[in-house]
Amino acid sequence: MATHPLATDVDGAAAAGRPRPAVTGPAAHGAGSILIDRVSIEFDAARLLVVDDVSLEIKAGEFVSIVGPSGCGKTTLLNLAAGLLPAEVARGTMLVGGKPPRKGNRDIAYMLARDALSPWRTALGNAELGAEIRGVPAGERRTHARELLDRVGLKGFEDTYPKALSQGMRQRVALARTFALDSPILLMDEPFGALDAQTKLQLEDVLLGLWQQQKRTVVFITHDLSEAVSMSDRVVVMSPRPARIIADIDIPLERPRSVRALQKDPLFHRIYAEVWARLEEGLTA
Amino acid sequence: MTGVTWPRWLIWAVRIVVLVLFFSAWEWAARAGHLAPVLFGRPSGIAEFLYQEIFVTGSLLVDFGYTIVATVLAFTSGSVAGILIGMLFVTRPNLEAVFGPIVLALNSMPRIALVPLFLIWFGLGIGSKVAIGFSLTFFIVLTNTVAGGRGVNPDHITIAETLGASRGQIFYKFTLPSAVPVIFNGLRLGLVFSLLGVIGGEIIASEHGLGGTLELMAASFNTDGVLGIIILLALVGVLITWGMTAIEARLLKWR
Numbered sequence: 001m002a003t004h005p006l007a008t009d010v011d012g013a014a015a016a017g018r019p020r021p022a023v024t025g026p027a028a029h030g031a032g033s034i035l036i037d038r039v040s041i042e043f044d045a046a047r048l049l050v051v052d053d054v055s056l057e058i059k060a061g062e063f064v065s066i067v068g069p070s071g072c073g074k075t076t077l078l079n080l081a082a083g084l085l086p087a088e089v090a091r092g093t094m095l096v097g098g099k100p101p102r103k104g105n106r107d108i109a110y111m112l113a114r115d116a117l118s119p120w121r122t123a124l125g126n127a128e129l130g131a132e133i134r135g136v137p138a139g140e141r142r143t144h145a146r147e148l149l150d151r152v153g154l155k156g157f158e159d160t161y162p163k164a165l166s167q168g169m170r171q172r173v174a175l176a177r178t179f180a181l182d183s184p185i186l187l188m189d190e191p192f193g194a195l196d197a198q199t200k201l202q203l204e205d206v207l208l209g210l211w212q213q214q215k216r217t218v219v220f221i222t223h224d225l226s227e228a229v230s231m232s233d234r235v236v237v238m239s240p241r242p243a244r245i246i247a248d249i250d251i252p253l254e255r256p257r258s259v260r261a262l263q264k265d266p267l268f269h270r271i272y273a274e275v276w277a278r279l280e281e282g283l284t285a
Numbered sequence: 286m287t288g289v290t291w292p293r294w295l296i297w298a299v300r301i302v303v304l305v306l307f308f309s310a311w312e313w314a315a316r317a318g319h320l321a322p323v324l325f326g327r328p329s330g331i332a333e334f335l336y337q338e339i340f341v342t343g344s345l346l347v348d349f350g351y352t353i354v355a356t357v358l359a360f361t362s363g364s365v366a367g368i369l370i371g372m373l374f375v376t377r378p379n380l381e382a383v384f385g386p387i388v389l390a391l392n393s394m395p396r397i398a399l400v401p402l403f404l405i406w407f408g409l410g411i412g413s414k415v416a417i418g419f420s421l422t423f424f425i426v427l428t429n430t431v432a433g434g435r436g437v438n439p440d441h442i443t444i445a446e447t448l449g450a451s452r453g454q455i456f457y458k459f460t461l462p463s464a465v466p467v468i469f470n471g472l473r474l475g476l477v478f479s480l481l482g483v484i485g486g487e488i489i490a491s492e493h494g495l496g497g498t499l500e501l502m503a504a505s506f507n508t509d510g511v512l513g514i515i516i517l518l519a520l521v522g523v524l525i526t527w528g529m530t531a532i533e534a535r536l537l538k539w540r
């Protein structure tokens with residue numbers, strides 16, 4: 001795909017492939033950061049405005065959740081960041097790791113709600129798929145994939161095919177596949193949306209554990225406000241389509257956290273209630 | 286509903302008893318004059334014929350060889366061409382847009398009507414039989430390959446694109462493996478149709494082969510001979526299907 005025309009909004013430097021001048025201060029748009037500035041997305045064919053003038057700044061290493069009603073445009077926003085949308089549909093500026101979005105950006109690892117495992121690959125084969133496509137040598141990526149399968153609790157299932165794994169186990173493999181990439185930015189679109197409550201709690205803690213260790217940037221889309229509050233540094237609430245940001249709330253819970261332990265924490269419930277109130281306020285306004 | 290609960294030996298035992306009963310009844314009816322042997326043959330006559338022609342004169346073995354060689358040639362050429370062109374269509378949608386309707390038109394031609402033409406072009410020998418088998422197998426495998434290539438999971442493509450997979454990587458790591466099961470169904474069917482095409486061609490005109498002998502037997506009212514060859518062909522069909530299933534089970538153990 002050609003360079004994203006959004007780039008031209010940023011003094012043309014990124015478009016020309018020249019290194020951008022260093023920006024200092026909290027808004028340094030370097031590796032791991034995402035800058036969204038007055039971005040609108042409209043599907044011309046359907047004459048449908050999906051994202052309306054959204055501005056959002058995500059710093060390197062931050063864990064940000066995005067919640068919003070179904071069909072409001074959350075996935076579309078992630079797809080734009082991943083370079084999956086044709087350039088014509090978007091206006092405004094988006095910088096991912098300081099560069100305009102493009103397909104196959106090594107700075108990004110994308111995880112979907114559906115596990116999207118290859119049924120003809122074993123758990124190990126699936127876990128190493130991303131690194132394989134990105135050209136990591138076989139020995140290295142295999143060791144790494146094994147470690148991650150171990151981390152997500154799938155030791156002993158390396159040679160099992162997806163048909164013999166439960167849905168929760170499959171999503172664990174997908175999580176391992178995502179973390180097996182060395183990308184500083186993880187885009188996760190309702191990764192645990194299809195799981196039962198118990199498995200979900202387990203995997204949330206696995207994800208938090210990996211994140212706390214590696215401090216990558218996570219953009220996490222979910223329908224589950226409790227999930228968003230318990231894991232994130234910030235929760236961004238979006239309006240019904242066309243998506244606008246109606247609240248951007250800091251979550252002052254201590255790190256490291258355990259999602260399981262938080263379930264019994266009164267502070268967590270107080271914050272949850274506050275965020276809920278802000279959300280309702282925003283939706284009725 | 287429950288699955289199979291009988292053990293293997295019991296299934297085989299019942300199967301054999303049923304077959305023995307069937308053939309005994311047939312034999313008895315033919316001997317007692319209820320079934321005219323000229324029209325329906327006799328199991329003992331069929332066995333006698335098969336024994337003579339396979340183990341004594343060996344002439345059936347020669348015919349068998351011709352038929353099998355023609356079938357194998359038709360099947361391999363037809364399926365290799367079908368898979369290659371099919372994959373070309375999958376990866377080059379423009380090509381398919383141009384040639385798809387032409388292929389459809391070609392495939393709609395009744396193949397039996399083409400046999401006289403194939404005989405003129407390729408002669409009475411094995412060449413015309415291979416051509417008929419090829420013309421059936423090719424289109425079956427082509428259609429299945431295209432369907433299989435289309436059936437790739439869109440989530441896989443999304444993941445592949447975010448990973449920066451090249452067109453070649455998308456093809457070899459996603460399109461091809463997800464198409465294999467559907468292609469396999471095409472191959473299974475293609476093999477059966479190769480045999481059908483070859484036998485059909487042999488019946489119409491040939492120098493060797495089971496189809497030709499079958500036609501000869503029928504013309505001389507040797508019903509035992511006709512039925513003997515049909516049974517032989519049925520056995521070949523069963524063996525082919527078993528073989529394909531065994532290969533599939535190994536190749537597609539992830540299913």
Ligand SMILES: Nc1ncnc2c1ncn2[C@@H]1O[C@H](COP(=O)(O)OP(=O)(O)OP(=O)(O)O)[C@@H](O)[C@H]1O
Nearest residue numbers: 043046048050069070071072073074075076077241
């Ligand atoms: N390629 C496209 N062309 C036209 N319209 C599209 C396209 N992709 C998405 N849309 C529309 O954009 C809107 C937002 O879709 P999107 O998938 O971003 O929603 P979402 O917020 O992720 O919803 P959910 O929470 O249900 O996943 C929908 O109305 C959808 O129909």
Ligand SMILES: [Mg+2]
Nearest residue numbers: 074075076189
């Ligand atoms: Mg979505």
